[in-house]
Amino acid sequence: MLVDNVNPAREKLKSGGKLSACWLQAGSNVTAEIVAESGIDVGVVDLEHGPGDIAALTSQIQAMKNCPAVPFVRAPWNDMVMIKRILDAGAYGLIVPYVNTREEALRAVAAAQYPPAGVRGIAGSPRAAHYANQSIEYFKRANDSIFVFTQVETVESIRNLDGILSVERLDGIFIGPMDLSTSMGHFASPGAPEVKEAILGIEKKVLAAGKVLATVGGSWEDAKEKYDRGYGLVIYLSDTTTLGQAVRERVAPFRKAFGGL
Numbered sequence: 001m002l003v004d005n006v007n008p009a010r011e012k013l014k015s016g017g018k019l020s021a022c023w024l025q026a027g028s029n030v031t032a033e034i035v036a037e038s039g040i041d042v043g044v045v046d047l048e049h050g051p052g053d054i055a056a057l058t059s060q061i062q063a064m065k066n067c068p069a070v071p072f073v074r075a076p077w078n079d080m081v082m083i084k085r086i087l088d089a090g091a092y093g094l095i096v097p098y099v100n101t102r103e104e105a106l107r108a109v110a111a112a113q114y115p116p117a118g119v120r121g122i123a124g125s126p127r128a129a130h131y132a133n134q135s136i137e138y139f140k141r142a143n144d145s146i147f148v149f150t151q152v153e154t155v156e157s158i159r160n161l162d163g164i165l166s167v168e169r170l171d172g173i174f175i176g177p178m179d180l181s182t183s184m185g186h187f188a189s190p191g192a193p194e195v196k197e198a199i200l201g202i203e204k205k206v207l208a209a210g211k212v213l214a215t216v217g218g219s220w221e222d223a224k225e226k227y228d229r230g231y232g233l234v235i236y237l238s239d240t241t242t243l244g245q246a247v248r249e250r251v252a253p254f255r256k257a258f259g260g261l
């Protein structure tokens with residue numbers, strides 16, 4: 001649980017620590033609560049590919065309130081209005097997709113910061129500011145509490161990576177392997193040798209720049225390998241796909257024994 005608007009996930013990542021993470025892609029406060037109570041460090045609500053809206057996001061973050069899990073959100077786009085609303089709902093981490101240039105990275109970071117550091121609109125009424133009950137305390141800490149990743153997922157973003165990494169207030173890079181491989185001409189094939197080589201190059205630059213590395217993992221074994229390579233956060237669980245995997249594993253012996261419909 002967040003105390004005094006301090007973000008323990010940010011503190012740990014910035015100090016070189018590692019965090020477990022799970023996608024929250026169902027738009028459900030129930031699955032968000034289940035995941036948060038199961039001991040995950042970070043629950044990442046996916047508004048890029050998930051069905052949720054701001055109202056659903058608010059209920060998902062509320063469901064995580066009494067757990068240690070910290071709410072992060074992947075924005076649907078690099079849009080200052082949407083980012084403002086995500087942060088006003090109470091997110092303490094932000095993943096911004098499809099950031100391809102230094103200028104776009106600057107825009108993403110500015111959207112997450114109150115002036116004069118950025119352009120985030122300020123109001124005491126939203127949930128993040130405790131509905132005006134503790135707004136001043138939140139305002140004082142917010143700029144130093146929000147963790148911002150931008151995604152590297154295109155050939156253009158690789159070409160402009162040095163410029164993106166030069167953005168001082170950018171905390172980390174989230175590598176999107178499926179989109180990156182597709183952008184490189186290997187449709188949904190992050191295991192292609194050329195893509196793997198490109199990812200290794202991204203990793204090297206990000207770590208050398210002192211930024212935090214994040215990505216997705218297909219299994220604990222895959223995630224462990226990435227943590228060992230220097231990643232600070234790997235999303236290797238999901239409230240949708242992990243459920244599907246668990247059901248398939250349990251249905252398989254039934255089908256073998258009794259068949260199906």
